[in-house]
Amino acid sequence: MTPIFSVFLLRFSGEKINEVGIISFVSLCLFVFSIVGTAPLFYYIDQYRYDIGVQDQFLILKVLFYSCCNLVFFILGAVFLRRACGLKPVPFRSSDMAELKGFQILILIFLFVLCVWVLFNYLSRIEKVALFVAINEGPEAAMKVRSDMGNNFSGRYHWYELAMNNIALFLTFVGFSSWVVKKTAFSFFVFLVLFIYSAFVSLMAVEKAPFAWMLVGLFMVYFLSKRDGRVKVSGAIFLVSLVVILVSIFYVLFMGTGSAGSALWSVFSRTFAGSISPAYFYLEFFPEQTDYLFGATLPNPGGILPHVPYLFTIEVMNWVFPWHLEKGVVGTAPTVFWGEAYANFGEPGIPVVAFCMGLLLAAYSYLISKLEVSPITIGFLVWFILTFKNLSVTGFGDYLYSVNVFVMFSVLFLLLFSGGRLKIRSSI
Numbered sequence: 001m002t003p004i005f006s007v008f009l010l011r012f013s014g015e016k017i018n019e020v021g022i023i024s025f026v027s028l029c030l031f032v033f034s035i036v037g038t039a040p041l042f043y044y045i046d047q048y049r050y051d052i053g054v055q056d057q058f059l060i061l062k063v064l065f066y067s068c069c070n071l072v073f074f075i076l077g078a079v080f081l082r083r084a085c086g087l088k089p090v091p092f093r094s095s096d097m098a099e100l101k102g103f104q105i106l107i108l109i110f111l112f113v114l115c116v117w118v119l120f121n122y123l124s125r126i127e128k129v130a131l132f133v134a135i136n137e138g139p140e141a142a143m144k145v146r147s148d149m150g151n152n153f154s155g156r157y158h159w160y161e162l163a164m165n166n167i168a169l170f171l172t173f174v175g176f177s178s179w180v181v182k183k184t185a186f187s188f189f190v191f192l193v194l195f196i197y198s199a200f201v202s203l204m205a206v207e208k209a210p211f212a213w214m215l216v217g218l219f220m221v222y223f224l225s226k227r228d229g230r231v232k233v234s235g236a237i238f239l240v241s242l243v244v245i246l247v248s249i250f251y252v253l254f255m256g257t258g259s260a261g262s263a264l265w266s267v268f269s270r271t272f273a274g275s276i277s278p279a280y281f282y283l284e285f286f287p288e289q290t291d292y293l294f295g296a297t298l299p300n301p302g303g304i305l306p307h308v309p310y311l312f313t314i315e316v317m318n319w320v321f322p323w324h325l326e327k328g329v330v331g332t333a334p335t336v337f338w339g340e341a342y343a344n345f346g347e348p349g350i351p352v353v354a355f356c357m358g359l360l361l362a363a364y365s366y367l368i369s370k371l372e373v374s375p376i377t378i379g380f381l382v383w384f385i386l387t388f389k390n391l392s393v394t395g396f397g398d399y400l401y402s403v404n405v406f407v408m409f410s411v412l413f414l415l416l417f418s419g420g421r422l423k424i425r426s427s428i
Contacts, residue, residue, distance in 0.1 A: 002068040003031060009075040013082050013362075014089070020220045020229040021089075022365040023078045023358070025385050027071060029392035034067040034336040037276035046273045052320065054280045063279045066350055070338040073351040077358020078365075087362070089369035090425045092229045096373040097181055101419040104376065111411070112171055112194065118163035119201065126153070130206045134254045142206050142254065149205045152330040158403070164201045166383065166404050167411065169214065172198045173221050173379035180225040181375070206254040208270075212243045213389075217382045224378045275393040278316065278335040285316050286343050293344045298397045312343050313395070340395030357396055361388060371416065372423040380412045 006027060007017060015024040040046040042060045054060065082088045100108075123129070126149055134142035150157060175191040202210035219239045223231050248263040286292060296310040313332040320333060341353035368384065371377045388399065399405070416422050 002035065002071060006031065006071055006075055009072070009079055013075065013079045015078075018231050018233075020092075020224055020231065020382075020385070022361050022368075022381075022385055022388065023075070025220075026361060026389050026391060027075055029389045030067070030071045030074065030336065033272070033275045033392040034279070034338075035064065035071065037272040037274075038064040038067065040269070040273045041277060041280070046269050046277075048269060049273050049277045052277075054277050056280075059280055059283055062283060063276060066279070066338055066342070066347075067276065067336060069351055070336065070354045073354035074358040077355040077360075078362035079358075080355075081359050081362040081366075087366040089365050092224065092369065093373065094224065094226055094228050096425075097225065098372055098374040098419075098423075099181075100178060100375060103418045104415050107415055107418055108171060108174065111167055112197075115163045115168040115171070115197065118160055119197075122160045122164065129204050131204045131254075134206045139206075139254060146205050146207075147330050162404055162407060165210070166387075166408060168194070168198050168201060169217070169386075170379050170383045170408065170411070172214070173217055173382050174375045176218050177221050177225045177375035177378045180222055203250075206250075208247045208250045208254070211250070212247050213386050215239070215243055215246070217386050220382045220385065221378055224381065225375070275335060278313075278333040279339045281316055281320050281333065282335065282339045282343055285319060287346070289319060290315070292346050295344055297340055297344055297395065298400065301401060301403070309397075312340065334394040336393060337391040337396040340397055353396060357391065357399075360399075364388075370424050371412075372425060374419075376412065376415050380408065383408065 010017060010024055010027060013023060015021050015027075017024055017028065038060055041049055041054050042057055042064070044050050044055075046054075128145045128148075130142045130146040130149055133145045172191070172194040175187070175194040179187040179191045198214055199211060202214055216239065219235070220229075220231075223229055223235070244264070244267055247267050251263040251266045293310055293312065296307055297312050298305075298309065300307060300309050313334045314330065317331040317333040321331065337357065338350045338354060341349040345352070364384065368377070368381055384405075387404070391399065413422075
């Protein structure tokens with residue numbers, strides 16, 4: 001009954017499943033990655049997950065139940081803000097598209113030059129690039145290099161990630177939206193340069209998901225720029241097929257998967273069971289191995305709070321795979337955001353945190369919908385959706401006061417104000 005009830009709640013909140021929106025897309029990801037993903041675990045279809053210890057069917061049913069509660073209360077939070085508080089987002093209309101102004105273009109160029117400089121600076125601080133290692137030496141050698149490029153990077157990786165992944169992806173979406181509207185050779189060239197940059201950054205650590213999500217983002221940008229955000233079923237089927245084929249090829253090239261069938265199964269396993277299976281271990285780890293954390297996982301910006309953040313995803317990963325420590329690999333075991341709620345506050349924390357996150361994202365949705373429609377706001381909206389869709393596969397703490405979100409909002413308003421008087425849209 002959960003998908004039926006969720007669709008009803010989404011319609012009641014003003015969302016449609018076939019339209020690009022923050023609440024609808026995050027809800028779809030929560031359903032696919034945390035609810036559908038329990039089926040191969042419960043029926044022991046995924047042999048790898050079974051082999052690593054996901055074997056207790058009662059515990060898997062608890063994961064399913066918590067995931068269903070999480071989705072429903074998340075949408076209820078959005079319903080409350082829009083129905084009880086009256087903060088309904090302004091309908092999106094592609095016909096209201098405004099062109100980029102001259103000073104806005106100069107700022108966008110400066111931001112891209114900054115991203116290129118950051119990338120070269122980052123590459124100078126690492127010994128090898130996992131993408132090249134995977135091609136030349138094989139996937140096992142690339143595993144350690146991938147860890148050194150991210151979790152085990154000797155520096156403040158999140159600042160590099162802000163420019164290389166977030167700002168550059170936003171610029172790529174802006175460039176694509178501008179090309180879709182103008183259809184000039186110059187706008188296509190600009191988009192092509194941005195796309196090549198973002199594609200390399202997304203693949204250089206042999207991660208498949210960032211590239212796939214970039215394609216999904218471009219897909220959303222197109223429908224926002226041309227069709228009021230309404231997605232055709234045929235277009236969605238084409239996108240899913242393209243992403244599956246490309247990611248399967250990446251599995252063969254980067255992960256050493258021997259055949260196309262094995263690659264397809266790897267994609268299926270990683271997509272549906274990979275993000276929810278760690279939740280199974282959370283239920284085993286808390287509170288039996290470690291007591292509930294009562295907020296200890298929340299970030300501590302600038303050290304202003306009286307605690308050191310507990311790296312629960314790393315601790316759970318080391319408990320499940322102790323051999324990671326022996327090989328010097330720093331791995332993580334993130335899961336849907338109710339996992340962090342449970343780790344901190346137990347079962348009561350799941351519906352409370354889900355409701356609050358629904359409120360938060362509905363507030364963001366209302367704010368963004370009031371801004372004028374342009375390639376800049378479309379690029380930001382799609383970046384925002386792809387950022388917060390990660391709630392379906394990771395914790396909520398980093399999104400309560402995210403540096404990335406703050407910086408990206410600052411970039412957004414800098415660009416909007418540089419184009420003249422800020423225009424606020426009306427629902428009429």
